[in-house]
Every structure is written in C-alpha cells, then in structure tokens.
Amino acid sequence: KAGVTQTPRYLIKTRGQQVTLSCSPISGHRSVSWYQQTPGQGLQFLFEYFSETQRNKGNFPGRFSGRQFSNSRSEMNVSTLELGDSALYLCASSLVDNYEQYFGPGTRLTVT
Amino acid sequence: KNEVEQSPQNLTAQEGEFITINCSYSVGISALHWLQQHPGGGIVSLFMLSSGKKKHGRLIATINIQEKHSSLHITASHPRDSAVYICAVGGGADGLTFGKGTHLIIQP
Numbered sequence: 001k002a003g004v005t006q007t008p009r010y011l012i013k014t015r016g017q018q019v020t021l022s023c024s025p026i027s028g029h030r031s032v033s034w035y036q037q038t039p040g041q042g043l044q045f046l047f048e049y050f051s052e053t054q055r056n057k058g059n060f061p062g063r064f065s066g067r068q069f070s071n072s073r074s075e076m077n078v079s080t081l082e083l084g085d086s087a088l089y090l091c092a093s094s095l096v097d098n099y100e101q102y103f104g105p106g107t108r109l110t111v112t
Numbered sequence: 113k114n115e116v117e118q119s120p121q122n123l124t125a126q127e128g129e130f131i132t133i134n135c136s137y138s139v140g141i142s143a144l145h146w147l148q149q150h151p152g153g154g155i156v157s158l159f160m161l162s163s164g165k166k167k168h169g170r171l172i173a174t175i176n177i178q179e180k181h182s183s184l185h186i187t188a189s190h191p192r193d194s195a196v197y198i199c200a201v202g203g204g205a206d207g208l209t210f211g212k213g214t215h216l217i218i219q220p
Contacts, residue, residue, distance in 0.1 A: 033207050037153070043198065045207030055205035088153050092208075099143040099203030103155040 002027065004093050004104035012110045018079040021107045025072050025093030032074040033101065034066060037088040046089075049074050050096055078109075086111045114139045118199050118211035126219055131186040133214045135199030138180065145208065146173050146184045147198040155198070158184070189218045 005024045013019050025032050034046040045058040049068035066076040072093075078085055088108050092101035115138040125131055135144070146158040159166050159173040161182065166173050170189075175182040186193055194217050200208040 031204070035208070042212050043200075043208075043210040045209065048205050048207050050205070056207060058207065090153075090155060092155075094203070099145075100157060100160045101145070101203060101208065102157065103147075106153045106155075108153065 004091060004102050006089075006091055006104040006107050008107060009105065010108050010110075012112060013081050014112055015081055015083060017081050018077060019081060019109060020075055020077045021089055021091075021109075023074045023076075023091035023093075023104055025074070025091075026102055028095070029093035029102070030072050030096050031094045032068060032072065033092045033094075034074070034076050035090045035092065036060075037090060037106075038084075038086070043090075046076065081111045083111050085109065114141065114201055114209045116199055116201055116209055116211040118214055120214060121212065122215045122217075124217045124219065125189055127190060129189050129218075131189050131193070131216065131218075133184045133197050133199075133216070135182045135184070135211055136180055137182075137199075137201050137209075140177075140180070141201045143201070143203050144175055144182050145200040145203070146182075147200060149196040149198060149213070158197075160203075186216075191218045191220050194218050 031050045033048040037043045047057040052068045068074045088106045090106045092103045094101045148156045161175045170187045172185040196213045198213045199211040
C-alpha cells in the first residue's frame with residue numbers, strides 16, 4: 001500500500017507571495033492532519049480534515065487555510081507569506097477516529 | 113491544553129547501551145505516541161499506547177496512566193538508532209500535541 005505523499009518536497013517563495021501544498025493520504029484513510037515544524041516552536045498542529053470538513057484548527061492566523069477533496073486528498077494554503085513561515089510542513093493520515101497517524105515526507109518551505 | 117515534557121533533550125551513548133527517554137503530560141489522554149524523526153525530516157510512528165506496554169524488536173514503550181508518564185527504551189542500542197525521538201499525545205480531530213524531542217546519538 002502506498003504511503004502518504006506530499007508535493008512539492010521543496011519550495012522557495014518570496015515574502016508576500018502565497019503557496020499551496022498538497023497531501024495524498026494512504027488509500028482508505030479519510031482523516032488528514034497538517035503540522036508545521038520549525039526549530040523554534042517544534043511541531044505544531046495546524047488543522048485536521050475529515051469528509052471535506054475542517055474539524056479542528058490549531059493556533060495559527062487566518063493566512064493558513066486548507067481544504068479536503070472528496071477523494072480525501074488535502075491541500076493547505078498560506079497567503080501573504082512571512083519569513084517566519086519557513087518550516088517543514090507535514091501531513092499525516094489516519095483511519096477516522098483511529099489515533100494512529102502515518103506521516104508524509106513533508107514539504108520544506110523557505111521564504112526569502 | 114496538554115503540555116508534553118520530554119527528557120533528556122540530548123543524549124549521547126555508546127553502542128550497546130540501554131537507552132531510556134521519558135515523557136510526561138499534564139492532562140488525561142486517549143493515546144500517546146512515540147515517533148522517530150531522522151535528518152531530512154521524515155517521521156515514523158514507532159508506537160501508539162493507551163495503556164500498559166508494547167514491544168517491537170529492540171524498542172519497548174510503557175505508559176503509566178495514573179502518573180501521566182511514558183518511557184521509551186532501546187535495548188542494545190546501535191548507531192542506526194541515532195535520530196530524534198518525539199513523544200506526542202492526542203490524535204483524531206484534535207491533532208497531536210508534541211514534546212520538543214530527544215536528540216539521540218549512538219556512537220560506535
């Protein structure tokens with residue numbers, strides 16, 4: 001069974017631009033969570049989607065948004081990029097309400 | 113909001129040593145996770161625990177629900193065990209809350 005895939009793997013953007021990251025969960029997994037990892041703050045929960053609905057969101061500004069499609073694939077979007085948005089963005093998928101999560105390889109975003 | 117504390121933050125040991133990493137959390141949980149992250153960023157889930165003890169190869173994870181404490185043990189450590197080990201709690205719709213991680217280096 002294929003694992004969680006994320007595209008792109010690396011991205012360089014300029015302050016003020018916007019970016020869209022994509023995550024394809026393991027087949028059959030309908031819950032997708034997104035996380036941000038920075039050296040200063042460590043790993044932090046961004047949001048979780050199930051059945052195209054955002055069920056929860058972490059403590060991030062409205063510039064961070066996401067969505068989930070009917071095939072469970074998910075995207076996250078960051079608008080008006082700031083230098084502090086430079087991070088590794090990870091998504092994880094799970095069977096619904098099964099707490100075990102399977103992580104993708106991450107997208108490393110650099111904002112210059 | 114759950115607070116997750118890990119210790120030690122950094123650990124260097126010799127090959128073959130028995131390794132223990134500790135994790136404590138502040139609020140009752142449905143599940144606790146031990147994760148491994150290698151340089152390059154990929155995260156692998158090692159264990160998910162809600163009670164008792166689990167073993168996989170040379171890795172053992174235990175949890176004490178009453179004391180809100182979990183430990184990850186590595187027996188007969190090997191240089192390939194060098195990685196960051198992360199304790200996390202929760203999951204499901206609430207996502208995971210993470211500890212800051214333990215940087216483990218096993219020297220040959």
